[in-house]
Amino acid sequence: MRNFFACILSLYLILIPTQVWAHSNLTESIPAIDAVVKEDVKALQLTFNTDILKGSTFTLANEAGQAIAVDTIQIDGPHLKGTTSVPLPNGKITVNWSIIGADGHLIHGNYQFTVQDEQTAANDGKKQTTITTDAATSVNEQQNTSKLDGDSLMLPIIVVVLGIAVIVLFFIMKKKDANS
Incomplete structure (x- = not known):
């Protein structure tokens, strides 16, 4: 009986940790996280450490928190690609992504980059928008956050309880x- 429990414990310690933490993570982005881009941006690509599933998406927002339309979104293995019909405006752009990883878990996150295209600035002239303090604060509070959805946190809890x-x-x- 002792050998049986030793085998179970050994299998538990070897196999379970790799399954528990196998969530998809953002590994690369174009434009890069916190990059300053000095040219027109009409295409984005997010790359994850595993393939992502249908239903994965992202949205864009300017520094005032206003949505920027994304025309097409394409999933290609670990890549999430999207395009806009017009170049992104100058200023901080927030990319809010939501993917379904290969493990089936829904994972959210976001990052920012800055567009400083001199050509766009010259064409915009007086069209620059004023940023409200509340909108700027809410975008900054979201920067560099990534969270797991509640269902994906249940597995580690169950594994720990079973292990104990x-x-x-x-x-x-x-x-x-010993007493026998």
């Missing part, structure tokens, strides 16, 4: 064997 139960049973059986 196996260890307790192992020591109970060991104590019974």
Whole structure:
């Protein structure tokens, strides 16, 4: 009986940790995180460490928090690509992404980059928008956040509880064997 529990515990320690933390993460983006881009931007690409599934998407917002239309979104393995019909405006752009990873979990995150295209600035002239303090604060509060949805947090909790139960049973059986 002792050998049985030792085998179970060994398998648990070897196999479970790799499954628990196998969530998809953003590994690369074009434009890059916190980059300052000095040319027209009409295409974005986000690359994750695993393939992503249908239903993955992203949205764009300017520094005032206003949505910027994304015309096309395409999923190609670990790549999430999107285009806009017009170049992005000058200023900070926030990319809010939501993907379904290869493990089936919904994962959210965001990042920012800045557009400083002199050609666009010359054409805009007086069209520059004023940023309200509230909108700027809300965008800054969201910067560099990434969270897991509630269902994906249940698995680690269950694994830890099961692990503790196996260890307790192992020591109970060991104590019974010693007393016999």
